[in-house]
Every structure is written in C-alpha cells, then in structure tokens.
Amino acid sequence: MQSGGIPEPTVRRIAHIDVNAFYCSCERLFRPDLAERPIVVLSNGDGCVVARDAMVKRLGVPMGQPWFEMKRFAGKHGIVAFSSNYTFYGDMSRRVMDVLGRFSPDQEIYSIDESFLDLTPQPRLSGAVVGQAIRGRVRRWTGLPVCVGIGRTKTEAKLADWIAKHDPALGGVCDLAAMNGIERRDRETAIEVREVWGVGRRLAERLRNLGIFTVADLAAADPRHLRAHFSVMLERTARELRGEACLELDEVPPPRRQIVASRTFSAPVYTPGEMAESMRTYMGRAAARMRAQGSVAGAVGVWIETNRFRTHEAQHNGSATIPLPAPSDDEAVLTAWAVELMRRIFRPGCRYWKSGVMLLDLIPRGSEQRLLFDAPLPETEARRHRAMQTLDAVNGKWGRGTLGLGSAGLRGPRHWSMKRELLSPRYTTSWRELPVARA
DNA sequence: TCTGGGGTCCTAGGACCC
DNA sequence: TCTGGGGTCCTAGGACCC
Numbered sequence: 459m460q461s462g463g464i465p466e467p468t469v470r471r472i473a474h475i476d477v478n479a480f481y482c483s484c485e486r487l488f489r490p491d492l493a494e495r496p497i498v499v500l501s502n503g504d505g506c507v508v509a510r511d512a513m514v515k516r517l518g519v520p521m522g523q524p525w526f527e528m529k530r531f532a533g534k535h536g537i538v539a540f541s542s543n544y545t546f547y548g549d550m551s552r553r554v555m556d557v558l559g560r561f562s563p564d565q566e567i568y569s570i571d572e573s574f575l576d577l578t579p580q581p582r583l584s585g586a587v588v589g590q591a592i593r594g595r596v597r598r599w600t601g602l603p604v605c606v607g608i609g610r611t612k613t614e615a616k617l618a619d620w621i622a623k624h625d626p627a628l629g630g631v632c633d634l635a636a637m638n639g640i641e642r643r644d645r646e647t648a649i650e651v652r653e654v655w656g657v658g659r660r661l662a663e664r665l666r667n668l669g670i671f672t673v674a675d676l677a678a679a680d681p682r683h684l685r686a687h688f689s690v691m692l693e694r695t696a697r698e699l700r701g702e703a704c705l706e707l708d709e710v711p712p713p714r715r716q717i718v719a720s721r722t723f724s725a726p727v728y729t730p731g732e733m734a735e736s737m738r739t740y741m742g743r744a745a746a747r748m749r750a751q752g753s754v755a756g757a758v759g760v761w762i763e764t765n766r767f768r769t770h771e772a773q774h775n776g777s778a779t780i781p782l783p784a785p786s787d788d789e790a791v792l793t794a795w796a797v798e799l800m801r802r803i804f805r806p807g808c809r810y811w812k813s814g815v816m817l818l819d820l821i822p823r824g825s826e827q828r829l830l831f832d833a834p835l836p837e838t839e840a841r842r843h844r845a846m847q848t849l850d851a852v853n854g855k856w857g858r859g860t861l862g863l864g865s866a867g868l869r870g871p872r873h874w875s876m877k878r879e880l881l882s883p884r885y886t887t888s889w890r891e892l893p894v895a896r897a
Numbered sequence: 898t899c900t901g902g903g904g905t906c907c908t909a910g911g912a913c914c915c
Numbered sequence: 916t917c918t919g920g921g922g923t924c925c926t927a928g929g930a931c932c933c
Contacts, residue, residue, distance in 0.1 A: 501901035508901065508933095526899035542901090569933050658931050689907060691931085718903055767900060814902090877899090 470703055471577040471585070471608060471635050474615035475558055475592060478603045478623070480571035481509035484550050485540045487601050488885045488893045496537045500525050503722050504541055504877050541878040549886045553600050561592055566707045574612055576707055585633030589622075593630050608633040612705045613698035616655040617673065621645060646674035646699075656695045661688065673699065713751045713820065719744040720814025724877040726765070727810045730801055733762065737796040739875075740815045745789045746850055748817050754785040754826050756819030758795045762803060765811040774810075776803035779818065785826040788842050789849070792817065 477483055481499040486492050496513035500506065507514075507523045517535055519528065525539065532539060551570045559565045564576035577588060589606035596604050607619025614634050622632035634642055652662040654673055668687070670676050677699040685693040694704035719740035727733050737760060748755060761777035778799040786792060796815050883891035 503899090503901070505899075505901050522901080524900040529899090572933080656931070660930060689930095691907070714904075716904080720902065722901070724899095765900085812901095 469578075469610055469635070469701075471581070471610065472612055472615040472707070473562075473575040473577050473585075473588070473592070474572065474607045474609075474612070474619045475575065475596075475604050476572040476619060477554060477596075478605060479509060479511040480551075480602075481540075481542065481547055482511040482514075483602050484547050485543075485882055486511075487550075488882075492538055496535060497540070498532070498537055499540045499542050500880065502542060502878075503724060504539075504879055505722060508542065539880050541881040543882050543884065545884050545887050546882065550600065550602065554596060554602060554604070557596050557599050558592065560595075561588065564707055564709060566709055567711070574615065574707055577608065585636050586631055589631030589633065590629070604630070606631045608635050610635045610701040611698040611703045612707070613655050613695055614701065617646075617649070617653070617699070620649070620653055643674055646677060647672050649673045651676050654695060654699070656691060661692065664688070713753055713822070714748075715820055717744045717748050717755075717817045717820065718814060719747075720761075720812065721875075722812045723810070724875065727813075728808075730804045730806075733800055733804060733810060733813060734797045736813045737800050737815060738793050740813070741793045741796050742789060744815055744817050745787065745792050745846075746853065748820060749787050749846060749850055751820075752823050753820040754787045754823050755782065755792065755817040756785045756821060756826075757781045757817075758792055758799065759816035759818055760796050760799045760803075761814050761816075762800065762810050763812040764808050768809075772805075772808050774805050774808045776805070778803050779816075781819070785819075785821060787823060787846065789846060790842075 479497075482497040485497055485499060496517065497511045498507045498514055498519065499509040501508045504525055506525055507519060507521060507528070510519055510521070514537060517537075519531075519537075528537075531537075547570060554571070555565070555567050555573055558573045558575060562575040562577060562579070564579075566574040568574055577583075577585075580588070585608040589608065592606050593604055596602060605619055605622040607615050607617065607622050608631075609615035609618045618632040618634040621634070622628050622630055625632070634645070637645070649672060650662070651657055651665050651670055651672055652659070654676060657665070657676070665671075665676065670679055676696055679696055681693045681696050684696050697704050721736075721740070723736070727736065757779055759777065759779035761775070763775050764771060764773050766773065780795060780799060782791075782795065800813070883893070885891060885893050
C-alpha cells in the first residue's frame with residue numbers, strides 16, 4: 459500500500475458454484491430408476507460423449523469419446539445414454555441460477571451450469587456455512603447436486619471448487635480464502651498446473667518444460683517473467699492465484715460479437731439445393747439469437763465441410779465471408795447472402811457432412827450507419843422489422859421451427875437433419891411431456 | 898453406418914500512414 | 916545514393932473455455 463490514509467483494499471470473497479455432471483444430473487432427476495446406473499449424454503446428432511457422471515468417469519470414459527465406438531462397452535457396463543436435450547437443461551439452468559442469485563446481489567452467470575457470487579458483503583458468515591446453505595437450498599429447490607468453492611479471486615474460487623469436487627472429505631465445499639498460507643500451499647502443491655482455469659493442454663506442456671508442474675509452482679512464478687514468455691493472460695492467472703484480483707465479476711453479459719449456427723448432417727449432402735436448405739435453417743436460428751440480443755450484423759460468413767475421417771473420399775473445406783452493404787437483422791437478407799456465398803464455394807461431387815453460418819461484426823441495433831443511397835424506405839424497413847418480431851414471438855411461444863422463411867422449418871425433418879434417437883422428454887417445458895406420477 | 902457446437906481473447910505480422 | 920521509426924488497423928491462427 460501507499461502511505462497512510464489510504465485504506466487497505468478489502469479482501470474479496472468470491473464463490474464459484476457448479477452443478478455436478480450437470481446434463482447427467484438433469485437426466486437422472488426424473489428417472490429415479492437410474493439412481494445407481496452410470497449415465498452419459500451425447501452431443502448433437504448423438505455423435506460423442508459430452509457429459510459423464512462420476513461412475514462413468516471412474517470407468518475411464520474420456521470426454522469426446524465417439525458413441526459408436528463405445529456402444530458395446532456401454533452395454534457391458536450398463537451405461538445409459540441420452541441425446542442432449544438443451545431445452546430441458548436450459549430450463550433447469552434458469553432455476554438453479556435463480557436460487558443462487560438469492561445468496562448475493564452480485565452474481566455472474568458464467569455458463570449453463572456455473573455461477574460466481576460475490577460474498578464480500580457478508581463477511582461474518584463463514585465460507586463453510588454459506589457453502590453448505592447453498593448446497594442444501596439448490597438440492598431442495600431443484601433436486602440438483604452442486605459443489606461450492608470460495609477464494610479471494612475468481613481463479614482461486616474455481617480452483618477451490620475443483621478441490622471440493624475431488625476431496626470427498628470436504629463435503630462439497632472448499633474455502634481457500636479461509637486457509638492460511640501453509641494450508642493453501644499444501645493443497646496447491648498436490649494439484650497439477652493443468653487444473654488451473656486458463657491453463658490448457660498446450661500451456662501446461664510448455665510450463666512443465668520450465669519446471670512449473672503444480673499450482674503452487676505457478677503461483678510462485680514471477681508474473682513479469684510469465685508475461686514475457688507467454689502472455690498477459692497467464693500473468694493475470696498467476697496473480698489471481700496469489701489473491702490479487704485481475705478479473706472482475708461480469709454481472710451483465712456483454713452482447714455477443716459473433717453468432718454461429720452449425721450442425722453435422724445425419725446423411726451426406728450432395729446438392730447445392732439441399733445445402734441451401736441447411737443455410738436457411740441455420741440462418742433462421744442465428745438471426746433469431748442475434749435479434750434477441752438486439753444486434754444487427756455487419757458481415758455474414760458460411761462454411762461447408764466434408765467428413766475428414768473418410769480419408770478415401772474427396773475432401774473440401776470451404777468458407778467465405780462478405781461485408782454487408784448495410785448492417786441488417788433481416789432474415790431474408792441474411793439468408794440470401796448465406797445462400798449466395800455457399801453457391802460460390804460449393805463443389806459438385808463432394809459428400810458434405812457439415813455446414814454452418816456466422817453472423818459477424820455485430821453492433822447494437824440503431825447505432826448502425828445507414829446507406830446513403832438505395833436505403834429502403836422507412837416504412838418498408840419498419841414492416842420488415844415487425845415481421846421479424848412476429849416470427850420471433852411465434853417461435854418463442856410454440857417452439858423453434860414453427861414459423862420460418864421460405865422452405866426453412868416449415869416441413870418435417872429433412873433427411874440430413876440431426877439424429878436424436880435417445881432423447882428424454884421435455885419434462886419441464888412441454889405440457890405434453892410432463893412427468894407422470896403414479897400412486 | 899456412426900467422430901459436437903458455440904464462444905472469447907491474444908499475438909504476430911503485414912499494410913499503410915506520417 | 917543513403918533505406919527510420921512509430922502508430923494504427925486488419926487478419927489469420929493459436930489457445931483457451933464450457
């Protein structure tokens with residue numbers, strides 16, 4: 459600190475909470491018969507494993523394992539698989555975040571199953587007490603299990619949560635902020651540097667070459683040295699591990715700067731006509747998400763891909779991007795550009811397995827520069843905007859794909875649309891699929 | 898037969914300007 | 916003839932996250 463008169467900065471106390479094996483726990487909620495069964499949830503198209511419960515992790519199934527490769531293994535070990543049901547998980551997420559928000563006025567919703575809370579305003583309650591209160595209430599109100607980590611910074615709170623998950627003796631709560639330096643060092647000496655938030659596989663490898671193996675090693679490293687050898691990101695991470703806050707709590711998520719919609723097809727696509735259908739479908743989703751955050755796009759991009767695992771087939775990864783004459787949120791305009799771009803890169807004779815669209819250079823609606831000439835008449839534009847609002851309202855109420863432009867979403871599934879053979883019901887968001895209780 | 902989808906940030910290097 | 920140096924903007928690619 460400087461000289462007298464300037465108060466010590468208050469030590470912050472940040473909690474990080476996440477749901478244990480979130481998607482799997484959701485699936486188990488309405489299936490008490492699966493309480494003792496190992497569960498996995500598969501990616502879109504039933505491609506590979508994106509969530510495993512504790513039992514499956516113990517069986518050694520890695521994240522990203524292709525489902526077709528482990529079907530037999532799953533049968534042998536009684537593993538139950540589900541297609542991902544994002545409508546259901548999204549609804550459960552909202553409920554969990556709601557409960558967590560009651561524990562602090564300052565909440566950052568970091569991902570579908572993770573939240574940071576600033577506990578600094580309640581210094582008198584011990585971390586253990588708050589942590590157990592959070593666990594208990596989330597369990598009672600939503601049925602889902604969570605762990606709680608508490609630290610002086612976000613990075614430390616994430617680490618504490620990791621410890622809470624991996625040390626059963628802690629009962630699901632770990633408060634690193636309450637530990638003294640020696641206790642904290644003991645914990646951090648026992649954890650590989652790879653587990654730190656912001657340290658991925660590559661960085662961990664390079665750090666090991668410099669003799670930095672554990673969390674304690676990283677915390678003890680010279681931050682300026684880290685900045686010179688790596689980046690400011692790693693410098694911040696190291697400072698955060700020492701209790702020096704470098705990352706703020708983002709209570710209001712900043713608007714997205716780009717939006718992507720893409721899928722792997724369930725059967726190859728050979729014709730530009732079918733590919734154009736996929737462009738229309740994905741642009742419908744992307745544009746709706748963009749309008750929901752009140753943005754317009756300054757540029758559009760598309761890409762198409764063959765199956766890289768089929769090495770004997772002709773390979774083509776094509777992409778194209780174009781700045782728009784004027785920023786737009788009009789689905790008809792955006793779709794027309796996407797289809798046009800796709801036609802420029804499409805190669806006849808290729809078996810395409812995946813495509814996607816991107817909305818780029820997003821800016822808030824109303825702040826865009828207007829075209830000097832050729833500008834659409836204001837009433838035309840207003841009418842289009844109202845049409846888009848209606849589209850979003852109808853799809854919001856009756857489900858995605860109820861209303862669409864051109865041929866997108868008006869008929870049933872295409873032969874290329876994604877596979878979801880193991881889908882659970884939409885228990886909480888569809889009257890027709892409510893769980894049934896029997897006497 | 899079958900191998901996910903959606904984001905962010907940082908850095909390096911080139912183009913361009915004065 | 917000699918061939919500086921700093922700033923900004925843009926893009927591609929790498930790395931990370933869930």
